[in-house]
Amino acid sequence: MLELYHGGHTTCSRKARLCLREKGLDYKSHFLNLRGFEQHTPAYLKLNPNGVVPTLIDDGEAVVDSMLINEYLDEKFDQHTRLRPNNPLDKARMRVWTKLASDHGLAGVVPRIWPTFKANTDALSRNELQEKLGRIPLAERQERWAKVARGGFSDEDSNAGRKAASLIMTRMEAGLGQGQWLMGEQYTLADIDLVPFVDRFAEFYPDMLNASAAPKVTAWLARMRERPAVQAVWATDEAPAKAA
Ligand SMILES: N[C@@H](CCC(=O)N[C@@H](CS)C(=O)NCC(=O)O)C(=O)O
Numbered sequence: 721m722l723e724l725y726h727g728g729h730t731t732c733s734r735k736a737r738l739c740l741r742e743k744g745l746d747y748k749s750h751f752l753n754l755r756g757f758e759q760h761t762p763a764y765l766k767l768n769p770n771g772v773v774p775t776l777i778d779d780g781e782a783v784v785d786s787m788l789i790n791e792y793l794d795e796k797f798d799q800h801t802r803l804r805p806n807n808p809l810d811k812a813r814m815r816v817w818t819k820l821a822s823d824h825g826l827a828g829v830v831p832r833i834w835p836t837f838k839a840n841t842d843a844l845s846r847n848e849l850q851e852k853l854g855r856i857p858l859a860e861r862q863e864r865w866a867k868v869a870r871g872g873f874s875d876e877d878s879n880a881g882r883k884a885a886s887l888i889m890t891r892m893e894a895g896l897g898q899g900q901w902l903m904g905e906q907y908t909l910a911d912i913d914l915v916p917f918v919d920r921f922a923e924f925y926p927d928m929l930n931a932s933a934a935p936k937v938t939a940w941l942a943r944m945r946e947r948p949a950v951q952a953v954w955a956t957d958e959a960p961a962k963a964a
Contacts, residue, residue, distance in 0.1 A: 725774060732826070760857075772861070834868055838868050849869055885924070911940075918941055
């Protein structure tokens, strides 16, 4: 049985949820409230020692990191819709795109999203905050949560986010054009891994992502948004229904 621990609409969670949906794979969904620090509980850290989402569980075995989860799913369930080229060179080229998403995607969205978490850290007492911060395994994430709590996001962070988004969109604008998708006529993990980020870039950086500044990326995003799987994943965060 497949299970997915995820944070609903977070970009990395959408990557894995979209891959599962495109492949038509059923899974047991475990929604974690990241603003409530559920990704740092001792039980979850046993599955994902980095304390981040998503984590895939396949028959009890954990696979971490959204890019690696998607590769694993496509390799293991190869009788379902194939989402990677067969040819090694094309596969390597596809992985350049998925690595671009993995290396720079979050940097493009974090300065716009994370400052909103301050309402959650403000709701904690000083001791509670220290206890929560103390459970975060990655130093980089611990520092980022501490920065949220002290309201430390700056213009410099915003500019860095813009640069990361620009890097991705510039590469995509140059790479698109040989077909409908990033790898030409084959829809692949390249499209799946990038769309959660580019979808948010459209909201955060409309001056960079529009039909005149980036016509090919804009058209690609429109095609992506028409896919039933994208619409289904975007339509729900899979959080359990709240009691009335
Ligand atoms: N490279 C990892 C990054 C995972 C990641 O940073 N996930 C974010 C959500 S997009 C997260 O769990 N954030 C919560 C936190 O850092 O506390 C992946 O792609 O799975």
